[in-house]
Amino acid sequence: MIKKIKLYADLIKFEHTIFAIPFVLAAVFIVEKGLPSWEKVFWIMVAAVAGRTAGMAFNRFFDLPFDKLNPRTKNWASASGAVKAGEILALAILSSGVLVFAAYQLNKLAFYLSPVAIALLIIYPLGKRWTNFVHLILGAVYFIIPIAVSVALEGRIELSTVFLGLGMAFWVAGFDIFYALQDIEFDRKMGIHSIPARFGVKKAILFARVFHILTFIFLMLTGYFAGLGLIYYVGLLILTGALIYEHSLIKENDLSKINVAFFTINGYISILYMVFVILDVYFKITV
Structure with missing residues (x-):
């Protein structure tokens, strides 16, 4: 059982939950200007973890034909057969059900909108078959996260969460x-669409640089419309420095540091963003 749990955790890269969860909590503090009831926080976290698990499982299921052939992924639990295709699909469906149930526990509007999140989770892995801008579909998944938090807590969409979603x-x-730079030649050979495969x-x-400049702009607007203060903006400058460092690691003729840029730096960025939002909410210094 323990071995199976480890296989499933490896399948969905559970450790990468660090990318989304801090932003979920940051959105909670932005909307509530503090913590709501622990019950609401609990169901929001259940929905977030279940949604990410469903997304990764759908991704692994639909990418299975490619992952078996890709030298980088052929030893993954899904591609190697350590976790069967039926198990992957079952995990995706079960996690989707947990997401819907968690939304139901929050409020009716969250419940009614939960299928939209599931639809996006399915569209993303399929999108690489027909659009070079599949990365923006994944972006759309993250766009709805803070908006979903706003709906869950207030039953409405707060403007600041729209800008946070865009960021x-x-x-x-x-x-x-x-991340897609790692598979550029394989993707071209297999007809998989991505910005690197199409544009080099x-x-x-x-x-990526333009997208991250837009991230900075939208996070600035988040702070403005959420009424956040000096601590938030100082934190945003620090995060911008981390993004600049991330880009300095990726060079046209040297992609050896992609894993550091993708996993390590972005993990720090999400955690730091949450920390600075919480500090600003509790120790506000007006600007």
């Missing part, structure tokens, strides 16, 4: 471009 969308789309390494890096 998250372009942040994720940007580093997803970096140099232009793909430029796309």
